[in-house]
Amino acid sequence: MTGKTHIVGGIASSLAYAHFMGHDPIIMLGAGIIGALLPDICHSGSKIGRKLPLLSKLINMLFGHRTFTHSLLFIVIVAALLTSYVPSEAVRDGVLVGMASHYLLDMATKNGIKLLFPLNLTVRFPLTTTTGSSVESLFFSLLSIASFYYGYIALITYF
Numbered sequence: 001m002t003g004k005t006h007i008v009g010g011i012a013s014s015l016a017y018a019h020f021m022g023h024d025p026i027i028m029l030g031a032g033i034i035g036a037l038l039p040d041i042c043h044s045g046s047k048i049g050r051k052l053p054l055l056s057k058l059i060n061m062l063f064g065h066r067t068f069t070h071s072l073l074f075i076v077i078v079a080a081l082l083t084s085y086v087p088s089e090a091v092r093d094g095v096l097v098g099m100a101s102h103y104l105l106d107m108a109t110k111n112g113i114k115l116l117f118p119l120n121l122t123v124r125f126p127l128t129t130t131t132g133s134s135v136e137s138l139f140f141s142l143l144s145i146a147s148f149y150y151g152y153i154a155l156i157t158y159f
């Protein structure tokens with residue numbers, strides 16, 4: 001999936017989560033977008049990879065693409081780090097929900113992800129699409145609608 005699909009995935013999932021859990025939607029939104037972009041740090045051409053080129057190259061060299069940073073192990077490590085160093089439940093949950101949305105979207109692509117890294121097992125949904133396809137555009141549209149919906153609810157609830 002492209003960066004912009006991951007961004008709307010992060011927005012929709014974090015705003016929906018904020019709505020159901022009663023967290024601050026603004027904090028969740030920012031954290032959700034960061035979480036949604038974080039896994040592609042393994043890919044130097046990605047949005048986050050271009051921001052942090054050295055770290056991105058290093059991770060890509062060590063693990064390759066869509067392995068460690070697309071795994072349950074990575075999400076557990078990030079959760080532990082956030083729980084230890086960031087005293088905000090909304091930030092922690094936002095990053096984790098954004099990451100989960102990234103994993104789910106990548107699992108809907110043909111290449112899948114190495115969810116159980118270090119096990120070399122590709123995990124994907126039975127039906128998949130390719131990055132940049134019209135199905136991805138459909139995902140993008142649906143996630144945008146969900147983002148507007150939960151964004152609107154957040155607006156009328158909090159302001």
Ligand SMILES: [Zn+2]
Pocket residue numbers: 039040066070102106
């Ligand atoms: Zn990815």
